[in-house]
Amino acid sequence: MATISIPNPAPSAIEDAEKLRKAFQGWGTDEMTMIDVLAHRNAAQRKQIKIVYEEQYEEKLLKRIESEISGHFERAVYLWIFDPVERQAIMANIAIESKVFDFPVIIEIACVNSPNELLAVKQVYQSLYKRSLEEDVASHTTGDFCKLLFALVGTYRYDGEEINTELANTEAKILNDAITKGQFNDNEIIRILSTRSKAQLNTTFNCYKDAQNRSITKALSTETPNDFAIVLRAAIRCMNNPKKYFDKVFRRTLQKSGTDEDTLTRLVLTHAEKDLKEIKELFQTRTNMTLEQAVAKKTSGDYKNFLLALIGN
Amino acid sequence: MATISIPNPAPSAIEDAEKLRKAFQGWGTDEMTMIDVLAHRNAAQRKQIKIVYEEQYEEKLLKRIESEISGHFERAVYLWIFDPVERQAIMANIAIESKVFDFPVIIEIACVNSPNELLAVKQVYQSLYKRSLEEDVASHTTGDFCKLLFALVGTYRYDGEEINTELANTEAKILNDAITKGQFNDNEIIRILSTRSKAQLNTTFNCYKDAQNRSITKALSTETPNDFAIVLRAAIRCMNNPKKYFDKVFRRTLQKSGTDEDTLTRLVLTHAEKDLKEIKELFQTRTNMTLEQAVAKKTSGDYKNFLLALIGN
Numbered sequence: 001m002a003t004i005s006i007p008n009p010a011p012s013a014i015e016d017a018e019k020l021r022k023a024f025q026g027w028g029t030d031e032m033t034m035i036d037v038l039a040h041r042n043a044a045q046r047k048q049i050k051i052v053y054e055e056q057y058e059e060k061l062l063k064r065i066e067s068e069i070s071g072h073f074e075r076a077v078y079l080w081i082f083d084p085v086e087r088q089a090i091m092a093n094i095a096i097e098s099k100v101f102d103f104p105v106i107i108e109i110a111c112v113n114s115p116n117e118l119l120a121v122k123q124v125y126q127s128l129y130k131r132s133l134e135e136d137v138a139s140h141t142t143g144d145f146c147k148l149l150f151a152l153v154g155t156y157r158y159d160g161e162e163i164n165t166e167l168a169n170t171e172a173k174i175l176n177d178a179i180t181k182g183q184f185n186d187n188e189i190i191r192i193l194s195t196r197s198k199a200q201l202n203t204t205f206n207c208y209k210d211a212q213n214r215s216i217t218k219a220l221s222t223e224t225p226n227d228f229a230i231v232l233r234a235a236i237r238c239m240n241n242p243k244k245y246f247d248k249v250f251r252r253t254l255q256k257s258g259t260d261e262d263t264l265t266r267l268v269l270t271h272a273e274k275d276l277k278e279i280k281e282l283f284q285t286r287t288n289m290t291l292e293q294a295v296a297k298k299t300s301g302d303y304k305n306f307l308l309a310l311i312g313n
Numbered sequence: 314m315a316t317i318s319i320p321n322p323a324p325s326a327i328e329d330a331e332k333l334r335k336a337f338q339g340w341g342t343d344e345m346t347m348i349d350v351l352a353h354r355n356a357a358q359r360k361q362i363k364i365v366y367e368e369q370y371e372e373k374l375l376k377r378i379e380s381e382i383s384g385h386f387e388r389a390v391y392l393w394i395f396d397p398v399e400r401q402a403i404m405a406n407i408a409i410e411s412k413v414f415d416f417p418v419i420i421e422i423a424c425v426n427s428p429n430e431l432l433a434v435k436q437v438y439q440s441l442y443k444r445s446l447e448e449d450v451a452s453h454t455t456g457d458f459c460k461l462l463f464a465l466v467g468t469y470r471y472d473g474e475e476i477n478t479e480l481a482n483t484e485a486k487i488l489n490d491a492i493t494k495g496q497f498n499d500n501e502i503i504r505i506l507s508t509r510s511k512a513q514l515n516t517t518f519n520c521y522k523d524a525q526n527r528s529i530t531k532a533l534s535t536e537t538p539n540d541f542a543i544v545l546r547a548a549i550r551c552m553n554n555p556k557k558y559f560d561k562v563f564r565r566t567l568q569k570s571g572t573d574e575d576t577l578t579r580l581v582l583t584h585a586e587k588d589l590k591e592i593k594e595l596f597q598t599r600t601n602m603t604l605e606q607a608v609a610k611k612t613s614g615d616y617k618n619f620l621l622a623l624i625g626n
Contacts, residue, residue, distance in 0.1 A: 158443060195452070
């Protein structure tokens, strides 16, 4: 479930656009009003506000936001305006073009979305960048990472319930053979993880656990893992139990020294409208701290206020 | 342009279903009536006939056809009933599951269709077989063939006009370096061919020709080609000039000794409703023989009559 709260009844898009305009005008910017309006509207409402704002005031809302605020607050608000599909396409492009290819972003987009959601992201990506997500991933990565990411991003998986238990047993064995030999980059591992349906993979992972008395992710983290094994593990966790995966990423991000604002922004924005409530609960159980408390400790100012509003403080 | 001729006005689906029913009844089957009805209706009309037939006579039309006729004639009529997208999904499955993996079928489906047409075939494939085309291709092939076919089938290419000439020049050079070294299975060749848009690839192939004074397909056929180079070449020709490619396949199929009915059926069925008119013209220019004459020499009986009706005799 989402964590953003939307007033009922919500103000009209005309009222909201007017409030934003007033917040931008005069001396300085009224950030609290911006947060008040934008953090408490869903994707459809934000889209409507943007349309109305641009009609009424003949200026681009995003351009205006960029000129009014700055830093992590600006980047977060900017990305938040978009709907989840557009935002993922933009985040994918940033991840691909950043100095260090940002694997988790691509893995999450490829593995958490349903096949049709991923397809929608790819379609928006093409309309924004005039290239396919596949070609950009393939031309910005090399070796085994390229093989894996390209296959994960490319495949239009079967999304039905139908599974083949015999096949799951066979492929669990193939996975185990390769993993115990430390051959994480084995073509068969990549083939199985990138092409089978999530329902089929789930069955395979269960067969794996039944036969080996440990989960495949456990096996991947104990068999002298390398960078590639870590990426494989992330892909499996994103497909198998995304909420648990994101709880972990939240904990890792919030517990390390310093603040990784890009990751924190991505996590909050991606889930606030979707499943952040459940992730928050997992987080609290594991850390004896609410997500709000943890985020508040790591952030400050308008950026902090904005994230906390999205987390549902 | 299509070669099938449809009467104007066409009989209603009820009349057609009735004619088929009469053709099936009594002693033997009236094949000429079957051909007369089915070879002269487009995909939408055939679908309608099937629906009406099954409502009126409470039996599956395809089952009845299977029980009435046999051999290559039966297989051709059976496949013809489906619309082009369904038929390609079925042909892909037959190609994958046949004793010897039938590369050209998969290459043609992956490379001739537009990205959205390919997506439609993949969607129907999933609804028919409860698996993705990608997983079936990947699990029935190995090595370089697997890499190439999986990438061609998987990628949802950019379909717009936007091209990058500088990139085309760079990638033409990459392709040439690998080809002149005989490294046809180079990862870069596979990446470029499988991920770039057709418009981009066209530009790259032109750069290749300008720089090397020979086309990439020419280079692939002269640099000590192996089986993999032949498949690469087919993929390039399917993307670059599918009509010329199919003219060539028609010629090869009709000029060799014996008859390869499966290929012949596929070629005629796939193009009769689409672009067989232009392929016929190319064929006649290259062979001094009409396609009808060449097909008539290689086939006989009802199968021959059916193909000739589709070719527009």
